[in-house]
Structures are given as C-alpha cells and as structure tokens.
Amino acid sequence: MSLTNTQLYLDGVSVTFDGFRALNNLSLAVEAGEMRAVIGPNGAGKTTMMDVITGRTRPDTGDVFFGGMVDLTILDEAEIAALGIGRKFQKPTVFESHTVADNICLALKDERTPFSALFGARNRIARERIDAVLARVRLLDHRSRPAAELSHGQKQWLEIGMLLAQDPKLLLVDEPVAGMTDAETEDTAVLLRDIARDRSVVVVEHDMAFVRALDCKVTVLHEGSVLAEGSIDAVSADERVVEVYLGR
Numbered sequence: 001m002s003l004t005n006t007q008l009y010l011d012g013v014s015v016t017f018d019g020f021r022a023l024n025n026l027s028l029a030v031e032a033g034e035m036r037a038v039i040g041p042n043g044a045g046k047t048t049m050m051d052v053i054t055g056r057t058r059p060d061t062g063d064v065f066f067g068g069m070v071d072l073t074i075l076d077e078a079e080i081a082a083l084g085i086g087r088k089f090q091k092p093t094v095f096e097s098h099t100v101a102d103n104i105c106l107a108l109k110d111e112r113t114p115f116s117a118l119f120g121a122r123n124r125i126a127r128e129r130i131d132a133v134l135a136r137v138r139l140l141d142h143r144s145r146p147a148a149e150l151s152h153g154q155k156q157w158l159e160i161g162m163l164l165a166q167d168p169k170l171l172l173v174d175e176p177v178a179g180m181t182d183a184e185t186e187d188t189a190v191l192l193r194d195i196a197r198d199r200s201v202v203v204v205e206h207d208m209a210f211v212r213a214l215d216c217k218v219t220v221l222h223e224g225s226v227l228a229e230g231s232i233d234a235v236s237a238d239e240r241v242v243e244v245y246l247g248r
C-alpha cells in the first residue's frame with residue numbers, strides 16, 4: 001500500500017476492556033479526499049475505532065498514522081484535534097442561545113494579530129468565512145436566528161459547519177442522520193459528499209439508504225475487525241455481512 005496518499009492508516013490495532021477485545025487486529029486505510037462509510041452491528045467496535053483515532057482510547061497494540069507519518073498513538077486528544085481531525089458525535093451540541101452565525105464564529109480558528117488597525121479587515125474576513133461555511137451547510141438564510149430555533153437536522157448541519165470552520169483534513173462523523181427526516185437525510189448525504197471533495201470523511205451509520213446515497217467504499221466491522229470492504233452492492237451481497245448485520 002502506498003502511504004503517500006493515505007490520510008489515515010490503522011494497522012493491527014487491538015483494544016481490550018477488562019479482557020474483552022473491542023478492537024481485534026483492526027486494519028484500515030483511508031485516502032486523502034476519500035469518503036468512507038463504516039457499518040456493523042452494535043458492539044462491533046465502531047465507536048472504539050473513532051476513540052482510538054482521536055486519542056480518547058489508547059490501543060494496546062497496533063499502528064495509527066495520520067497524513068502518512070504522524071503517529072497518533074503518542075499524541076493526546078488536543079494535539080490530535082490540532083492536527084486537523086474533527087469529530088462529530090451523534091447528538092448535536094450547539095450553543096442554543098447564540099445565533100447560528102455566532103456558533104460558527106466561536107468555532108473559527110483564532111488568527112489573532114497585534115495590530116488593532118487590522119480589526120476591521122479581520123472582522124470582514126471573519127464574516128466572509130462564516131458566510132461561506134453557512135452557505136455550505138445550507139444555513140445562510142438562518143444566520144441571525146438563535147440556534148435553539150433550528151430543526152434537529154439543521155442543528156446537526158450547524159455542528160458540521162462548526163467543524164468545517166476549523167478546516168479539518170479528516171472529519172469523523174458518528175450517525176449523523178439518526179432522528180432526521182427523509183428530506184434532511186438526503187440533504188445530509190449531498191452535504192457530506194460535497195465536504196469530501198476536499199478532505200477525508202469517515203461516516204459511521206446504520207441507515208443503509210443513507211450509506212447508499214453516500215456512494216463510497218463501505219467497511220463492515222464485526223467483533224472488532226474488518227469483516228468486508230467494498231462497494232455497497234458488494235458488501236450487501238456478502239453472505240457473512242448479511243448473516244451478522246443486514247439479515248437481522
């Protein structure tokens with residue numbers, strides 16, 4: 001495998017909790033600019049995998065590399081986030097009493113300059129960046145509303161926008177469409193595909209119609225390892241995948 005274009009590389013990763021192997025020799029590679037869907041039954045290790053990538057959980061054994069050569073297993077959560085790995089948890093956590101635009105503003109990377117004369121220019125640039133992010137996540141028309149007034153789906157998009165404001169190279173997204181309407185689910189697939197045009201995106205999801213709409217390679221986890229990997233049609237036709245996951 002070529003490491004030069006590999007954004008995220010896991011090899012032989014194992015994690016044990018009280019003797020239980022949550023990850024068992026897990027190996028996975030995601031290219032720069034790739035979108036990857038990760039599916040699998042409850043307890044397959046999807047959340048633990050995200051925890052290992054973001055430094056929340058240390059692997060007992062195995063390699064985890066970012067951008068070809070950065071060893072994530074020796075870094076803490078803050079250092080890993082600063083490298084450009086953003087994580088979206090399942091439940092939206094936006095600042096409800098702040099406006100939509102202020103939520104994005106709070107998330108922007110702080111580019112302080114000591115010259116107060118530049119503040120005006122900085123504000124203008126910040127506003128342009130905020131509006132560019134809001135346009136991308138379909139919330140420009142809502143920029144002045146308190147976040148509390150948004151629908152559940154819109155709050156999820158706002159939080160994705162807050163991550164985009166930090167310009168991550170890799171975005172990890174955990175069950176984004178749980179609780180969304182069908183229309184919001186379809187829009188979220190379009191949104192994530194758009195985001196994946198210029199960064200890597202890993203999406204954990206149970207909604208198979210949504211996974212199909214993502215139109216990307218699918219990794220099936222089972223008992224902490226990769227059971228199958230390929231197109232949605234290939235993994236859907238795999239008898240082992242049907243047995244442990246889809247057939248249930």
Ligand SMILES: Nc1ncnc2c1ncn2[C@@H]1O[C@H](COP(=O)(O)OP(=O)(O)OP(=O)(O)O)[C@@H](O)[C@H]1O
Pocket residue numbers: 017018020021022040041042043044045046047048049
């Ligand atoms: N901190 C922990 N301590 C003990 N066991 C844990 C811990 N975290 C996870 N586990 C166990 O590890 C296994 C894998 O869990 P994980 O949450 O990674 O699965 P998952 O694929 O994300 O499942 P789900 O689809 O339900 O979210 C589960 O059996 C879980 O109970």
